[in-house]
Amino acid sequence: MKLESKIPKGPLSEKWTSHKFNMKLVNPANKRKYKVLVVGTGLAGASAASTLAELGYQVEAFSYHESPRRAHSIAAQGGINAAKNYPGDGDSIYRLFYDTIKGGDYRSREANVYRLAEVSNNIIDQCVAQGIPFARDYGGLLDNRSFGGAQVSRTFYARGQTGQQLLLGAYSSLIRQMNTGKVKFHPRTELQDIVMIDGEAKGIIIRDLVTGEISSHAGDAVVLATGGYGNVFFLSTNAMASNGSAAYRAYKKGALFANPCFTQIHPTCIPVASGFQSKLTLMSESLRNDGRIWVPKKKGDNRAPLDIPEDERDYYLERLYPAFGNLVPRDVASRRAKEMCDKGHGVGSTKLAVYLDFADVIQRNGKNWVADKYGNLFDMYEEITGENPYKTPMRIFPAVHYTMGGLWVDYNLMSNLPGLYVLGEANFSDHGANRLGASALMQGLADGYFILPYTIADYLARTKAGKVNTSLPEFGKSENAVKENIRKLLSVNGKQTVDEIHKKLGQIMWEKVGMARNKADLENAIVEIPKLRKEFWADVRVPGSEDTMNTELEKAGRLADFLDMAELMARDALMRNESCGGHFREEFQTEENEAMRNDDEFTFVAAWEHTGDDSPPQMHKEDLVFENVQLTTRSYK
Amino acid sequence: MKVTVKIWRQKDSRSKGSFQTYPVDNISEEMSFFEMLDMLNESLVKQGEKPVAFDHDCREGICGTCGMFINGRAHGPISGITTCQLHMRRFNDGDTIVVEPWRAKAFPVIQDLVVDRTSFDRIMLSGGYISINSGGAPDANAIPISKISADIAMDGASCIGCGACVATCKNSSAMLFVSAKVSQFAVLPQGQVERKERVQNMVTSMDEEGFGNCTNTYACEAECPKEISVAHIARMNREFLKANLSG
Known part of the structure; x- marks a missing residue:
């Protein structure tokens, strides 16, 4: 299989403009004849669905939530990047592009990343016009702050709730289109399968999560905006229902899965407190603007943080990376925190934490200034830990946060399956091996508002509208397979709960396919995961029936897919004999314990093809070509 | 324990x-x-x-x-x-x-503790948006907005739509929820064009969905997890009155 990235020719800065001109259009009168199925209504899905409807297409949107406003995009705290250069500190589209491609450790496509930087400014304009109350200064203009991996202030924010405000903005656009009848929204429905007709994605099978009904839906194209698969680790900052099933089921239908091992471990999360912990809570990266990270110099120091004098503290990020200090990219900050704890400098009762200290900024600018900027985060921290971060430093530890890997897409955001588009975290395209902070919101909205609406026309214009309906045998066949799978899950009737098995999977993944990986562990994971999968199908207990709301059944279906995906992640990590971004292989590091890339052999996207349930997946390579930036070792010193 | x-x-x-x-x-x-x-x-x-x-x-x-x-x-x-x-x-x-x-x-x-709150979506659908299509928006800094207005808008916008206000109100009123959105857009320049119809449509929809009226007990404010102020209700009442009086 040859992977065609379809990157337009011409100079980097003109690619998108000329591509927009060269693509086919669907004339306004014909748009209403085409129906697009959009699965997932977070930032990417809601912005895509609303924009497509504004253009005149018929849209059906699906979400397992009761309302689009519940999507996990809402939990993004810190902000959204854009190259506006309002502060006049030297930012530009090229600099945002450069920072993002460097931050991704040169494992993403130049053309995609440049386009992302290019449309970033449109996003801010769009959002302000929607009435999103971004933070402003006293002159009434927009305020910015800094995020990791950048030396300019380019992050727009709305208190610590930027994701919420952007999602509510996209939601408002979507409900406006629901009001006109151009979008039909199906709440509490979960994708079960993608239906392929003559090699093209033309429909989906869904389960109504309230009644249990399985139904078919046909369209002229299918858009997946279904988020990432971080919950394969059980504990992550993702919401409880976030899952990889839609992407995985597309993979089983022939879509390629790209760079599945690229997982982002976020450095600033509240550490695990109890064995019954159900999820991890992020403390926004924006806190690293003003907080200072440190550990005691002495190993196993059990004194309270305030009793440790200044000269016995190691502000290790400031020491190791004087240029970027506490604002190094996420992968670097996470790995260093783990290293400090591994060496015995960890703090708190579990010794798996480092301090994030605000004493200096509180002294410099006052408590009110800090409360104004970070108040909700401080309150959230106190409610969870019972400690007051105004008085004592926060304890933080890395946690799984985001998956850079995802379904392979070309420059048009179409997967290798014609008619199947993938947006937002669900695709692999823009963040390489590590995503910079405040870039996920940017990508989700760029894909939905400003990229897909153009590129999908190029496909639709070449297809006949309404070619497919649900009476075709492919739909019935797929429905039956879905029902059979559900019956299978319900009939195991074993002894373990879904969560018990999920926790076991999480443990394997965190220990062997987590922050630091090595050959032996990965090989072991490839043996252990199938064993656990077997255990699941022999011993899981899913009570209740399929014809009502059944939350255990929902979880079981998602875990079944995670158990498959986990193995794919381990295989990808084992194949990639280098360290890059969030993928750190212990065998490949410099003397200073920095990631050591192998550009000669691994400057490619690994796109995996499903070859059957009992045969290993096959890897296809898309070589990454860099014409504008030079591949250098990232240095944040 | x-x-x-x-x-x-x-x-x-x-x-x-x-x-x-x-x-x-x-x-x-x-x-x-x-x-x-x-x-x-x-x-x-x-x-x-x-x-x-x-x-x-x-x-x-x-x-x-x-x-x-x-x-x-x-x-x-x-x-x-x-x-x-x-x-x-x-x-x-x-x-x-x-x-x-x-x-x-x-x-x-x-089922059990799960309730259907799609009535909230239907209220939003009747006017909880600013009509702007993707693309073609003016530069984000073209219209300065005072920090005070932006902060008031953000106070309203921070509503998470959980429904605690309705659940705790003896009249099952959705006034805090609706007013938070009306208020957000009423104080922003972008919200001015549809200001009148918005409040009229959203209030009508709220009534049609079977939510009760407000009798100023302030229970909603006390239980709101985002501590949204009843001042938004007062603003919505003013907006509603103004919209109706000016025809």
Whole structure:
């Protein structure tokens, strides 16, 4: 299989403009004849669905939530990047592009990343016009702050709730289109399968999560905006229902899965407190603007943080990376925190934490200034830990946060399956091996508002509208397979709960396919995961029936897919004999314990093809070509 | 810690529900309230019983999915947080905890503690937006907005749509929810064009959905996990009156 990235020719800065001109259009009168199925209504899905409807297409949107406003995009705290250069500190589209491609450790496509930087400014304009109350200064203009991996202030924010405000903005656009009848929204429905007709994605099978009904839906194209698969680790900052099933089921239908091992471990999360912990809570990266990270110099120091004098503290990020200090990219900050704890400098009762200290900024600018900027985060921290971060430093530890890997897409955001588009975290395209902070919101909205609406026309214009309906045998066949799978899950009737098995999977993944990986562990994971999968199908207990709301059944279906995906992640990590971004292989590091890339052999996207349930997946390579930036070792010193 | 939970169980919207009592043992105080429910559910599943269905997702207080009455208070005994942010250190060993779903005509129960809040979406649909298509928006800094207005707008915009205001109100009024959105757009220049129709349409929709009216008890403000002020209701009333008087 040859992977065609379809990157337009011409100079980097003109690619998108000329591509927009060269693509086919669907004339306004014909748009209403085409129906697009959009699965997932977070930032990417809601912005895509609303924009497509504004253009005149018929849209059906699906979400397992009761309302689009519940999507996990809402939990993004810190902000959204854009190259506006309002502060006049030297930012530009090229600099945002450069920072993002460097931050991704040169494992993403130049053309995609440049386009992302290019449309970033449109996003801010769009959002302000929607009435999103971004933070402003006293002159009434927009305020910015800094995020990791950048030396300019380019992050727009709305208190610590930027994701919420952007999602509510996209939601408002979507409900406006629901009001006109151009979008039909199906709440509490979960994708079960993608239906392929003559090699093209033309429909989906869904389960109504309230009644249990399985139904078919046909369209002229299918858009997946279904988020990432971080919950394969059980504990992550993702919401409880976030899952990889839609992407995985597309993979089983022939879509390629790209760079599945690229997982982002976020450095600033509240550490695990109890064995019954159900999820991890992020403390926004924006806190690293003003907080200072440190550990005691002495190993196993059990004194309270305030009793440790200044000269016995190691502000290790400031020491190791004087240029970027506490604002190094996420992968670097996470790995260093783990290293400090591994060496015995960890703090708190579990010794798996480092301090994030605000004493200096509180002294410099006052408590009110800090409360104004970070108040909700401080309150959230106190409610969870019972400690007051105004008085004592926060304890933080890395946690799984985001998956850079995802379904392979070309420059048009179409997967290798014609008619199947993938947006937002669900695709692999823009963040390489590590995503910079405040870039996920940017990508989700760029894909939905400003990229897909153009590129999908190029496909639709070449297809006949309404070619497919649900009476075709492919739909019935797929429905039956879905029902059979559900019956299978319900009939195991074993002894373990879904969560018990999920926790076991999480443990394997965190220990062997987590922050630091090595050959032996990965090989072991490839043996252990199938064993656990077997255990699941022999011993899981899913009570209740399929014809009502059944939350255990929902979880079981998602875990079944995670158990498959986990193995794919381990295989990808084992194949990639280098360290890059969030993928750190212990065998490949410099003397200073920095990631050591192998550009000669691994400057490619690994796109995996499903070859059957009992045969290993096959890897296809898309070589990454860099014409504008030079591949250098990232240095944040 | 050991507690006894008395939970509302209801098979579906058509069935009659009742309280069921369950003991839950070996709780640590670092656990969240939902982790305690997870523990209960795990033991129910092991006994082959159906676990308690409850709405939850982000478990960090922002998605607005969760919501239950705990010991007679929306989102439990602590002000300014959602149920998912509640931790067991707020209870005592041996406590009996009563857990009910949101109760309002406009929020029918789907199962156990899960309710249908799509009525909120339908209100939003009637006017909770600014009509702007993607593309072609003016530069974001073209219209300066005073920090005060932006802050008021943000206060309203921080509503998570959980429904605690409705659940706690003796009239099951959605005034706080609706006014937070009306207010956000009323103070922003971008919201001016549709200002009148917005408040009229949203109030009409709110009434049609079966929500009650406001009698100024301020219970909504007291229980709102985002501490949204009833000043927004006052602003909405002014907006509504102005819109109707100016025809």
